[in-house]
């Protein structure tokens with residue numbers, strides 16, 4: 001398998017591979033995001049509503065073509081470079097959500113807040129620092145087992161950001177677990193018994209996509225769960241909006257964005273990954289969208305449950 005020899009942009013010259021595009025304009029470009037994304041008019045003209053990025057973690061993982069073991073300083077420069085590119089692509093109402101492990105979460109937060117010597121293309125505002133929690137972290141006994149990734153949710157303008165809480169509700173613990181009737185007469189504008197999810201994300205269908213998981217795609221061991229992208233895309237973009245993912249991978253963002261009526265734009269360094277992601281985007285999601293919306297994430301045994309109306313989105 002050929003690999004890149006340095007951390008400098010693009011082993012393959014820009015334009016070697018034709019873009020993969022469907023009749024609706026959903027597009028995956030093949031190549032280094034830093035080179036191929038600036039060719040898109042939506043990126044040049046800051047027309048992107050939502051960026052979701054799940055970059056290589058620099059853990060020496062097998063990403064087909066991408067060499068995932070840069071010197072630390074090069075990796076940080078790479079990180080700030082793609083973040084700047086994505087920040088410039090956003091509309092003033094836009095948001096950026098980054099999936100990143102412990103190693104680099106603090107650096108990204110400091111960068112986006114403008115707290116480092118190098119300043120970001122746009123100073124961004126943190127909306128939430130969420131955690132994606134999963135139960136099957138790799139076993140180890142020299143330190144606590146890792147069971148999370150950070151979900152950094154930033155926006156350009158906190159007063160104008162796109163935010164659709166009613167698209168991502170879940171049953172409250174008061175309703176499912178404690179029989180607390182106060183949840184039936186909510187004063188926050190949400191339907192009875194429902195709440196905006198908490199900032200730690202877990203529950204049915206939220207596990208890592210490993211082994212014989214129904215969602216798993218061949219040749220990918222770093223897929224995110226579809227419910228994760230469904231939450232991100234629904235809450236931070238509207239139908240008809242443009243969603244950009246610089247690191248398309250197996251195409252989780254692509255399949256969810258397209259099937260929620262958004263326009264997907266992505267880049268992927270590996271041509272084989274990009275082709276599989278494109279096909280997955282056309283094939284559609286594993287489960288019907290909205291599957292997790294009425295599923296409780298409570299971890300406490302039910303003491304007394306209330307009957308609450310199921311909601312439709």
Ligand SMILES: C[S@@+](CC[C@H](N)C(=O)[O-])C[C@H]1O[C@@H](n2cnc3c(N)ncnc32)[C@H](O)[C@@H]1O
Nearest residue numbers: 032033054063066223224247249250252268269
């Ligand atoms: C962590 S995976 C993304 C997984 C994806 N979120 C999913 O659910 O399938 C990172 C992907 O980014 C790709 N990649 C790495 N560096 C890249 C770059 N500079 N430009 C574009 N794609 C890159 C890798 O080939 C890999 O497929």
